[in-house]
Amino acid sequence: MADDRRLVYSTASPATFQKKAKHNKKSTPSQGPILPHGQQVVRIRRETKGRGGKTVTLVTGIQASPEQLRSILKDIKARVGGGGTVKDGELVIQGDHREIVFEILEKKGFRPKLAGG
Numbered sequence: 729m730a731d732d733r734r735l736v737y738s739t740a741s742p743a744t745f746q747k748k749a750k751h752n753k754k755s756t757p758s759q760g761p762i763l764p765h766g767q768q769v770v771r772i773r774r775e776t777k778g779r780g781g782k783t784v785t786l787v788t789g790i791q792a793s794p795e796q797l798r799s800i801l802k803d804i805k806a807r808v809g810g811g812g813t814v815k816d817g818e819l820v821i822q823g824d825h826r827e828i829v830f831e832i833l834e835k836k837g838f839r840p841k842l843a844g845g
Contacts, residue, residue: 768789769839770838771788771789772829785821785824786819786820787833797817797819800833800836803836805821807832808825808828810823
């Protein structure tokens with residue numbers, strides 16, 4: 729048995745599973761041309777809603793490849809000494825580190841703006 733994922737029992741037809749498999753594949757939407765860092769306005773905001781009262785810093789508006797986003801996040805996490813992740817093209821950093829993130833992005837050539845309260 730070369731394929732360990734074979735179906736043991738189902739009431740659905742095999743065509744249903746093929747349709748679901750095609751639908752579940754992630755495709756990256758085309759955002760158009762990526763602007764140079766100096767022309768990108770990046771928003772930095774603090775958020776607690778829906779996170780069990782925990783504060784996170786959200787960075788939105790960076791037009792970069794996933795590898796570049798991970799690299800930027802790695803630099804930020806090293807500087808703040810905390811955790812974070814890339815989620816749906818946004819950087820999510822644990823804790824309120826807006827000023828530090830602002831400085832880091834400014835040094836990297838972005839045009840950051842503090843958003844929210």
